[in-house]
Amino acid sequence: MMSMPQTETTLLDEERYRLLVDAITDYAIYMLDPTGRIASWNPGAQRFKGYEAPEILGEHFSRFYTEEDKLIHLPELALRTAATEGRFENEGWRVRKDGTRFWAHVIIDPIWDRSGQLLGFAKVTRDLSERKNAEAEIKRNRDQFEILVQGVMDYALYMLDPNGYVSNWNAGAERIKGYRADEIVGKHFSQFYTEEDRANGEPAKSLETALREGRMEKEGWRQRKDGTRFFAHVVLDAIRNDKGEIIGFAKVTRDITEKVEAQKALAKAREDLFQSQKLEAIGQLTGGIAHDFNNLLMAILGSLEMLRKRMPDDPALTPLLENAIQGGERGAALTQRMLAFSRRQELNIKAIDLGDLVRGMMDFLQRSLGSSARIETRIPPYNAVVVTDPLQLETALLNLVVNARDALAGEGTITIGIDEHDVTAEGGFLKPGRYIQFSVADTGEGMDVETVNQATTPFFTTKGVGKGTGLGLSMVQGLTEQSGGKLHIDSKKGQGTTVSLFLPRAEEGVIPAEEEPVHQPNSDAPPKTLNVLAVDDDALVLMNTTLMLEDLGHRVTEAYSGTEALDLLHGNEIEFDLVITDHSMPKITGSELASEIARHWPHLPVILATGYAELPPGGDAKLPRLPKPFSQAQLQDIVAAVIGTRTLNK
Structure with a gap:
């Protein structure tokens, strides 16, 4: 076979090389002479830079560089580096014919002849704008995410490495937990847990759950830098790479203390x-x-x-x-x-010195207790004056002392105390003001929290069947609150009980009322026999009232309603000296009947008998009242008082 001449082979290789270079459109491949002027131009260069070969050949390659790069002589540096080091590689902005920029990866290689003479440079440029834009977008997203994370103040957002050490820290974490980033990054996240949770291994359990299930969510107490605690909602997510390997944890913590407290409230x-x-x-x-x-x-x-x-x-x-x-x-x-308890018992309000009340009841109280319990008193030297119903307060004190005796279950001490308190701030169970604390304390078995909370509940009792109604403390509470005060129970199991009545202290200058003298009929005594109109819708009560009055020597006419009573009064057949009427009756109540009588027969006295001992709004509070059930002696006393007053006023 005949071989080709060497010259033809060389020409063929050059042609193949030219065709190869011209076929490449994703790279700008061209030659520079030793001074940097363009000696060749491929289609890829034309596509990237926008110049056709005739208009760019012979031009200096520096025109592809930005003005900023020209000022620092980057084109000259590139050629000098390629000539001295054998290669120049760089990424940077380049300029197209239309003035737009693109991000380019550039390689410049020197070309030497056999004698070592520099013939020029081979330049390969690749347009990396898309990659650059993608990287810029990633960076922009990363920056925006960083701004977002750092801008969140209500959540602690941070990362942990696979072993649970803090690797970054946002502003919300600093606000909630109290640590700056430089104080906590690199520290183990277990220091946010309470001592009890660390002892129970909760931090490790949280990581294990997140590893096993991919996520851990929980609520519990966490600890700040200053040692204070807050109630937190915590989410811990495991983060894995493309191979499924754990690279860390994302942790989100929110302080929900206020929310929990609000829910409790x-x-x-x-x-x-x-x-x-x-x-x-x-x-x-x-x-x-x-x-x-x-x-x-x-x-x-x-x-x-x-x-x-x-x-x-x-x-x-x-x-x-x-x-x-x-x-x-x-x-x-x-x-x-x-x-x-139902607040339907009217109080006979008077100023009373609590010290005098206690001293006056001591003999009676000691007899009520027997010999097993000992009573001690703590009475101050000053006058502890309150305004309430003395008789009901005596009953309340007796109730509390009897309860204390029952709590002793044997020998023990009951202490009756009187103390003064000035409440100046809002927020407690008492409104601001001056109070007298009237307390009964025992050394008995005490009560647990649940029993204390139910102690004033109506019909609740810890005593045996038949030994208590469960209304004693309810009655005491009712009296205290009607007097403007509060009842408070302080008790712990095995440490005794103190029941305190906080009653508003009477204003300065208020003097305890003295006992009113029993009314004595006037010497001009009324007739022994009175004509009495007795009114009640209950036949049983009316029969007893009639029998009591007749037994006292009075003549009684019965009426079973207010309407029937008015008919009898209008009939003028009997001149009545007195009307005794029930209050709670259908159609016409006792107070309404009294109003009618006052209008038509203004000198006819009316006694109101009621099982409530209280008139409804609009009733005449000045009417003499006889509380049911009443005895014949009580009936006789009020009749004598009313008729005696009527005789004096005539």
Whole structure:
């Protein structure tokens, strides 16, 4: 085979090389002479830079550089570096024919002849604008994300390495946890946990859960730099690379202390509202029951009293009668407690010195307790004057002392104390003001928190069946609140109990009221026999009232309603000296009947008998009142007082 001449082979290789270079459009491949002027130009160069070969050949390659690069002589530096070091490689902005810029990767290689003479340079340029834009977009997104993360103040957002060490820190984390980034980055995240949680291994458990399930979410107490605690909602996410290898954890923490406290406050408000509604319903119920019960007791006690007066003295029967009367009187005391609880028991308000009240009751209290319990008092030298109902306060004190005795379950000490308090700030269970603390403390078994919370609940009792009604403390609470104060119980299991009545201190200069003298009828005594109109819709009560009045020597006309009473008064057949009427009657109440009588017969006295011991709004508070159940002696006293006053006013 005949071989080609060397010259033809060389020409063929050059042609192939030219075709190869011209076929490449993704790279600008061209030659520079030793001074940097363009000696060749391929289609890729034309596509990148926008110049056609005729208009760019012979021009200096520096025109592709930006003005900024020209000022620092970067084109000259590129050629000098290529000539001295054998290669120049760089990335930077380049300029197209139309003036737009593109990001280019540039390689310049020197070309030498066989003798080592520099013939020029080979220049390869690649347009990396798309990559540059993508990198810029990534950086922009990263910067925006960093700004976002650092701008979040309500959440602690930070990263942990695979071992749980903090690797970055946002401003929200600094605000919530109190650490600056330079104080906490590189430290283990377990220091945010409470000592109890660290002892239980909670930090490690959190990482294990996130590794196993990809996510851990929990609420619990966390600790700030200053040692204070906050209630946190925590999310911990495991972060893995494309190969599934763990590279760290993303941790988000939110302080929800205020939210939790608000939820607790809302729950308590709802519970208080429910309790208030329940107590109001019970109060209305007990008030109505007490009224009806008083009528029944009126019939029972009145009949027993009249029976005792008329029955011969029989040793076999008298104890039974006395026992029945005592049972009725205990029922009457129970209704008074129910009325006090339901706030339907009117207070006979007076100024009273608590020290005098305690000293006056000491003998009675000690006898009530027996020999097992010892009473001590802590009475201050100053006058502790409050404004309340003395009789009900005495009953309240007796209730508290008896409860204290029962709590002792044997020997022990009961202390009755009187102290003064000035409350100046809002927020406690007392409004600002001056208070007298009237307390009864025992050294008994005490109560747990649940029992303390239920202690004033109506009908709640820790005593055995038949030993307590569960209304004692409710009655005391009712009296205290009607007097403008608050009842407070301080007790712990095994440490005794103190029940305190915080009563507003009377204003300076208020003097305790002295006992009013019992009314004595005027010497100009009224006629022995009176014409009395007795009005009551309950036949049993009306019969007893009539029997009591007739037994006292009076003539009685009965009416079963207010309407019937007015008809009798308008009939003028009998000139009445007195009207005794029940208050709670259908159609016309006792107070409405009294108003009609005052209009038409202004000199006719009216006594209002009621099982509530309270008039509704709009009732005449000046009417003399006889609380049910009443005895014949009470009836006789009020009749004498009313008729005596009427005689004096004539």
